[in-house]
Amino acid sequence: MRIGEAASVSGVSARSLRHYEDEGLIVPGRFGNGFRDYCPATIDRVLVIRSLLESGLPVRLIRELLPGVTGEAGAGADAGCAEFLREVEDYRDRLAARIAVLSDRQAALDAYLREARRGGGR
Incomplete structure (x- = not known):
């Protein structure tokens, strides 16, 4: 899924998703056009990251x-x-x-x- 949908599904902003990537916390795949591709495993990881950051x-x-x-x-x-x-x-x-x-x-x-x-x- 693309970043907008990933943000919606995870409850994390697109900006936060980019930040997590910049920090080396996640590594989304890429579509042929260079857009990020977030798989379910990455979304699960984002939810764990968000929970840990909130704590x-x-x-x-x-x-x-x-x-x-x-x-x-x-x-x-x-x-x-x-x-x-x-x-x-x-x-x-x-x-x-x-x-x-x-x-x-x-x-x-x-x-x-x-x-x-x-x-x-x-």
Whole structure:
């Protein structure tokens, strides 16, 4: 399918599809006239990429490790999947640590505001 239809089917803009290609995340086929040709497997990959990007994973990590996640055959597919999962867990743990710091800061601000509203913080 051409880029317009692929964008419609995947829910990703044509511009995003071109960006994914520029970043090496997808490699659509080409028609004889040079137009991109998106097969169902590429659309499935786009959906995985979109989901991973929406969860905050960096493009670098997705580009390096995605082949193992999408079930592409290859000698290192299982190792790539395990590595990808470790990287995702590490990213999640770093995110959780940042959330904890921000929660502590929010609690401190809440305490300050409570005190200020009682007249103690002028």
